[in-house]
Amino acid sequence: MxxxxxxxxxxxxxxxxxxxxxxxxxxxxxxxxxxxxxxxxxxxxxxxxxxxxxxxxxxxxxxxxxxxxSAPDAKRGKKVFNKCKACHFADQEKNKVGPHLVGIVGRPVASVEGFKYSGAMKAKAAELGTWTEENLMRYLADPKGVVPGNKMAFGGLKKEQDIKDVIAYLKEAAK
Ligand code: HEC
Structure with missing residues (x-):
């Protein structure tokens, strides 16, 4: 048990x-x-x-x-200017494929001595007068539209901000 x-x-x-x-x-x-x-x-x-x-x-x-x-920014504009660099100096009075851009804001259109502007650009010079910021805004947005037949082989800048910025840079670069 x-x-x-x-x-x-x-x-x-x-x-x-x-x-x-x-x-x-x-x-x-x-x-x-x-x-x-x-x-x-x-x-x-x-x-x-x-x-x-x-x-x-x-x-x-x-x-x-x-x-x-929307305030123009020269620093950003310097980057935008990379698109122009191949053809333009912004800080010295030397021409490349395109005329130098020293003092471009307020400069008479097609006025760089020794640069061979196209007939189209020279013809437009009288009408446009000077490169005011307004003229530059229009031209850089649509180079072929504003100056038909000009020899700047560039399609234009699409963004208005880029144009404002590059103009701000161009004003700074020449100083
Ligand atoms: C592929 C080369 C090329 C590029 C890229 C180019 N340009 Fe030009 N640019 C030219 C040439 C060439 C002319 C002269 C056009 C003519 O005489 O028909 C010119 C003319 C100009 C003019 C008028 C100058 C004057 O003395 O009246 C301005 C302003 C200008 N370019 C700004 C610019 C800017 C800003 C950019 C960049 C966003 C740019 N260009 C990109 C070749 C170029």
Whole structure:
């Protein structure tokens, strides 16, 4: 009888051990995976939301920039002038493919001595008079349209801001 009693107790203990281990294992394996997403997902979402907000803030800044940027900026204009550099000096009175642009704002059209302007440019000189900022704005946006037949092989600057900036640079560069 006693043996049976021990046997019964040992079985109960063994079962208890097995279930104990099992439920412990369940606790680990079942509980962990959900525990992770439950803990990690919300911060991730928050991070995304924060990133979105930042991006939104960035957009707002980007939207705000053109308004703030509409003031001509010679520094930006210097970069724009990279498109003109192959043909024009802005800071010294030497001609390249095109005439130098020293003092271009306020300079009479087609007036650089020794530069061979096209007939078209010379013909337009009387009409345009001087390179006022207004004339430059128009010409740089559409060289072929404003001076048809001129020999400046350049399609024009699409962005008004770029034109304003490059004019600001041209004024600075000659100083
Ligand atoms: C591929 C060469 C080339 C490029 C690039 C070029 N130009 Fe010219 N540019 C010329 C030539 C050539 C003339 C003279 C046109 C003529 O006589 O028909 C000229 C004329 C001009 C004139 C009139 C000058 C005067 O004395 O009346 C201005 C202003 C001017 N360019 C500005 C620019 C600016 C600013 C850029 C860049 C945004 C630029 N050009 C890009 C070749 C170029």
């Amino acid at each position: 006693r043996r049976l009693g021990y046997f019964a107790v040992s079985i109960v203990l063994t079962l208890a051990l097995i279930f104990g281990v099992r439920s412990f294992a369940n606790m680990i394996f079942n509980a962990r995976p959900p525990a992770k997403p439950a803990v990690e997902v919300p911060p991730l979402r928050e991070a995304k939301a924060a990133a979105k907000q930042e991006a939104g803030g960035g957009q707002q800044q980007a939207e705000a920039q053109p308004a703030a940027a």
